[in-house]
Amino acid sequence: MESSSATAGGSTRREATRQKLYEAAVTLIAEQGFSATTVDEIAERAGVAKGTVYYNFASKSVLFEELLRHGVGLLTASLREAAERTAAEGGGKVDALDAMVRAGLVFIDRYPAFTQLYVAELWRTNRAWQSTLMVVRQEAVAVVEGVLREGVATGEFSDEIDVQLTAAALVGMVLVAALDWKSFQPERSLDDVHSALSRLLQGRVSGQG
Amino acid sequence: MESSSATAGGSTRREATRQKLYEAAVTLIAEQGFSATTVDEIAERAGVAKGTVYYNFASKSVLFEELLRHGVGLLTASLREAAERTAAEGGGKVDALDAMVRAGLVFIDRYPAFTQLYVAELWRTNRAWQSTLMVVRQEAVAVVEGVLREGVATGEFSDEIDVQLTAAALVGMVLVAALDWKSFQPERSLDDVHSALSRLLQGRVSGQG
DNA sequence: ACTTTTGCACTGACCAGTCAGTTCAAAAAC
């Protein structure tokens, strides 16, 4: 009785349910944390029965893990796209970095809850999804590191920079600035925030502009 | 019965017990999160009976809240001290910023678990200790903002910088770089990390060093 | 055309276990 429509991508209905569960889980866990969020809450917010959660995901942890994978995957793709676009347009590595800062801001603007949740979990240890988190983190950071390394190779950046640490610092800059933006000055525009970060990134802080 | 002895220093014995509970709680909560950490675990790690926890703190939440206050208080004092020291030594605002970056790194080096826990909680909403967190956060960030504002006033910094956002970005830079350092390259020296961040801060990234 | 069967997706009451917080008599520390 197997219908052929459910093979690739999953049946529409099931995928829609999973999406609803992702959306419900991401906001609740961002607000309350993983342990403080109950499966009942997630089910209720998503408008499905509790059993449906367990029909779609093996456990609460697995739901969360797949949510992490899904979210960071979106970010990584967006960063790659930004870097490649500037390269195609003949921009330098500074432009690539700037485009990636903007891509990061756009992502956080669109998925603030996911970002929040990700930051809250990233540096924890001894958790079930620790290894998953490391993998997806590395995928995202590697994009930034790649641009920095290319910039060093072309002489655009000093060869004395510490690629790994600088990449982490850049990510942190965007991350914390954006979270502050969404938390405490949500009325400001993305362009506004982007230009402030660009200035900092390009060392146009000292001396009067 | 609550006595007024806890103001400064407090009675030695009780204060020592509280300190042990702080230390036990900070590592456990950093690893597992607040909700996933049980009071029994905290008591056991601290080497005291469960009843002692409730003799010293009204509840699990209160213990955590006082822990947050205590920890951020240490950081704020350290940042202030760094800024004032450079001022006394006749350094400029760039030096003050650099000294604060170092103070931040020293703090994270000494209290990595606390930092971890703080980051994980900072952008959450709807939690019992939310307002406490906002207050102590503002105290710490205000120190950075103050130095930036003074720098703008003296003309050392461009008057086009966005003080609030730049302060957040700087904090994020140090925070994420330091957490990456402790998590993935713990063998590196503080000086090493500090110099990498100094370079980024002073815009010595572009062009060859 | 129509009935019957199949199995996917979903349901929600239920269970076994867990945890914050309480209590208190007695001991230890000061």
Add this chain to the structure above:
DNA sequence: GTTTTTGAACTGACTGGTCAGTGCAAAAGT
């Protein structure tokens, strides 16, 4: 003699996970 700690027992609420059963749309059988 007062303060602080102990430690074990207890409660009541809550939670992750289970499972027998429902609904339904498409396929198979006639």
